[in-house]
Amino acid sequence: MEVALRDLGLDNTMISAIHDMLEFIDDTEKPQHPSRTFIRDNKAMKSTPADVIELPNSYNFVVDMPGLKADQIQVHLEDDNDLVVCGERRRRDKEEGVKYLKMERRFGKMLKKFDLPDNADKEKVSAVCEDGVLTVVVYKSPPPQPKKPKVIEVKVGAAQQRGGAGGGGVGEGSTGEMKASDWHESEASHGESDGTKKD
Numbered sequence: 001m002e003v004a005l006r007d008l009g010l011d012n013t014m015i016s017a018i019h020d021m022l023e024f025i026d027d028t029e030k031p032q033h034p035s036r037t038f039i040r041d042n043k044a045m046k047s048t049p050a051d052v053i054e055l056p057n058s059y060n061f062v063v064d065m066p067g068l069k070a071d072q073i074q075v076h077l078e079d080d081n082d083l084v085v086c087g088e089r090r091r092r093d094k095e096e097g098v099k100y101l102k103m104e105r106r107f108g109k110m111l112k113k114f115d116l117p118d119n120a121d122k123e124k125v126s127a128v129c130e131d132g133v134l135t136v137v138v139y140k141s142p143p144p145q146p147k148k149p150k151v152i153e154v155k156v157g158a159a160q161q162r163g164g165a166g167g168g169g170v171g172e173g174s175t176g177e178m179k180a181s182d183w184h185e186s187e188a189s190h191g192e193s194d195g196t197k198k199d
Contacts, residue, residue, distance in 0.1 A: 044086075044111035052114065058139045059120060061085070063112050066132040067105075075127045075136055083114040083125075085134060119143075 034042075053060040063085050065073055073087040088109045092098045116122070116138060124139035 040109060041111055044109040045113065047106065048110045048112045050085075050112045050114075058137050059117065061112075061114055061136040061138070063110075063134045063136070064132065065110055065129065065134045068110070068129070068132065070129040073127075073129055073134055075125075075134075077116075077122060077125070078113070080122065081116050083116055083136065083138065084112075085114075085136065086111045 049064045051060075051062040053062065061083060065085075065087050067089045068087045073085065075083070075085050078084045086109065089107050091100075091103075091107050119141050120138045121141045122138075125136065127134060127136045129135075
């Protein structure tokens with residue numbers, strides 16, 4: 001292939017760059033096989049039974065861990081949002097003189113991962129193991145309190161404090177009503193001013 005590229009008039013730098021590109025393509029096309037750890041953990045998660053219960057103030061994660069003591073179980077938070085429960089039940093076949101004639105009980109790794117809800121309080125987590133059953137309690141965060149509306153005091157303006165100066169025709173303390181006698185006197189004065197007199 002290199003001879004064919006040289007026949008095309010390409011220099012060594014260009015030929016080297018083409019080789020690197022082809023090697024990169026070959027690497028990306030290779031199938032990515034899962035690791036043994038991934039396969040083992042995936043199998044352990046499928047074979048470890050668990051219940052998730054929501055209560056008014058908490059979430060309860062109940063996991064079967066048969067044959068394990070409390071100090072053989074690990075509970076931790078991963079990536080700040082994943083609750084991880086794991087343990088391992090080992091066989092006794094490594095002990096001298098031990099030989100299994102029949103084996104039906106499950107041995108090996110026990111693993112369970114839970115995605116915590118958004119309102120879970122990561123600082124309030126407790127775990128209790130009793131009779132081979134692990135119960136992890138994650139308390140809920142209190143709901144946010146609604147903001148109270150800000151009350152703005154309405155103050156009396158300066159013009160109103162002076163009694164509405166400059167805007168009115170009715171004097172201070174006046175009710176704004178005109179009596180009948182005042183109306184007749186007003187009409188009489190208008191009649192005298194234009195030269196007429198009413199009887």
